[in-house]
Amino acid sequence: MDSTHDPLLARLAGLATDAPDGLLGRIAARWTRAPSPVGELLVAFTDEGIVYARLEGEDFAASFRERFARPLLPAPRPPAGLLPALRSGRSSGLRFDLRDADDFQRDVLRAALTVPRGQVRPYSWIARLVGRPEAAREVASTLERNPVPVLIPCHRVVRADGAAGGHAFGRAAKEALLRAENVDLGEVRSLAEAGVLYLGSDTTGIVCFPTCHNARRITSAHRHGFHSVAQAERAGYRTCLHCRPGLAEAG
Amino acid sequence: MRDVDRETGTLPECADLVVKALVEDLDEGFAALFAAYRGLVFSTALRLCGRWADAEDLTAEAFLRAYRALCGYDRERVARLRSRAWLMTIVMNVWRNSLRTEARRPPTTLLEEPVETPDPHEGVEEAAVRRETGDELAGLLGLLPEDQRAAVVLRHVVDLPVGEIAVVLGLPQGTVKSHISRGLQRLRALTTP
Known part of the structure; x- marks a missing residue:
């Protein structure tokens, strides 16, 4: 039977419709x-x-x-x-699709997003920030597998001794990204070799990571190095609210 | 939207073009596959499951599965594809899987949504037309047994030839024809006052 003569068939044919726009975006x-x-x-x-x-x-x-x-x-x-x-170098306005990552990986990647341009944090700091203080090694491997390097700035997360650590684009790219943000990783390394992981100012009484913008403002006459946050606190310093160095170690 | 010439029942050229594009480049070929069959797949999905949101899910899932299958095919296999029947087979499998999943869920009949959620982007005029011609009949399709509903939708909503429906449903042509005619009989009984 032809649909032009059969109202039921004509009505069935009328039930065809186009796909909504935007459906391809889901696929x-x-x-x-x-x-x-x-x-x-x-x-x-x-x-x-x-x-x-x-x-x-x-x-x-x-x-x-x-x-x-x-x-x-x-x-x-x-x-x-x-x-x-x-x-x-600021990714705070970007939306990321991290559905492919598990909860821990997502937390780690989101935590790396909080490190400002021109600064670095140790892997242990991220581990503490995501509530898994023992998992610094897993943090490092998650960041090395970062699906969106540069945009989620995993290059700003380095080893506590100032070594760059791994990166999806290779160590040389990681160091180049940090240089482009005026991070002096060499300075972080030589401080660490001298046993200094944190810098405090005796005028403000605040202790920071060496690359924190608050630490960079300290003039050499007022600058004091510390090996641990505990040591700084014993000396009467409090931790910087911006770079939160207390997160890097227990206690 | 019509993929088959009503008079001759022949496939349009776009089916060959889709396969050609898929052989050339998987991703561009996929774009061609989607462009050629988006209306066909979505219409089928909408009239099979009855709800707009479910139809979107089914369409997305089917195209994604199609892509993933293509990733595992070699060139020769892609070149031999009858793209439309192959894609529609995937659509029907995804639909049947979704029915099975739904059957395992506890019934929620008392809180059931309306049979069809209207397309939020639809214009007033389109909506009026749909209400006159579509809504009631679309709801009645849901009363048909699944085999008959599938056969009627594939034959009379999206206009596939019986031979291709037989391939898509994995049934002999005679069985397809009898599902179609029983389905139509039932619909006629339901629509005749």
């Missing part, structure tokens, strides 16, 4: 490119946020497919805030 990720201090960055994002970033040169599509098993299509435009974030 496929988009990719775009953006400049970074260590070279051109390829960035993938979903409708939940930025999901993956790698330096140009690797097979981006293949590694994305292996890790996320999702179609990847070119983006008509970069996601909101990406270019300003890369220019300023």
Whole structure:
């Protein structure tokens, strides 16, 4: 029977409809490119946020497919805030899609987001911040597998002795990213070699991580080095509310 | 939206183009696959499950599974694909799985949502048209047994030829035809005052 003569068939045919716009965004990720201090960055994002970033040169599509098993299509435009974030080194306005990570990994990545541009924190600090003080090693391996390096600034998390530690783009890129933010990792290292992990000011009575902007303002005449927060506290110092050095050790 | 010529029942060229694009590049090919069949898959999903949100979930899940399957195929296998029947087979599998999951859940009939949540982006005029032609009949489709509903939706809502429906449902053509005719009979009885 032909639908033109049968009202039921015509009504059934009328039940066809197009898919709503935006449905593709639930299925496929988009990719775009953006400049970074260590070279051109390829960035993938979903409708939940930025999901993956790698330096140009690797097979981006293949590694994305292996890790996320999702179609990847070119983006008509970069996601909101990406270019300003890369220019300023501040990612606080960006949305990230970390559904692929487990709870611990997500907490670690979010914690790394809180380290300001131009400063570094030790792995143990992140471990304490996410409530797993014994897990500094797992923090390091999670950050080395950071799906969105540069944008989630895992390069700002280093070893307590001032060694750069691992990075998804390699140690040289990690050091270059820190240099681009004017972090003097060499200074952190030589302080650590001399047994100094924290710096205090005898005018404010506050103790900080050496790269904290409050520590950098201390003039040499008023600068005092400490091996531990406990030692600084015994000397009458309190911990900086900005860089929270107390999180780096027990007690 | 119509994928088959009503008179001749032949596949349009886009099916070949989809396979060609998939052989060239998996991701661009996927975009072509989605563009060619988005309406077909969504319409099928909507009329099978009855709820807009479920249809979106089913459509997304089916396309994602299709992509993941394609990742594991070699070029020859992709080149031999009958893209539409292959995709619709996945859609029907996802739908049947969702029915099984739903059957295992405790019944919530008292708090059941309305049969169809309207598309939030739909215009006033479209909504009026849908209410006249769609709502009631769409609800009645939900009263058909699953085999008949699937056959009627594939044949008369999205207009697949019987031969392809047989492939998609994994049934002999005769069985498909009898599901269609019993389903239509039931719908006629339900719509005749």
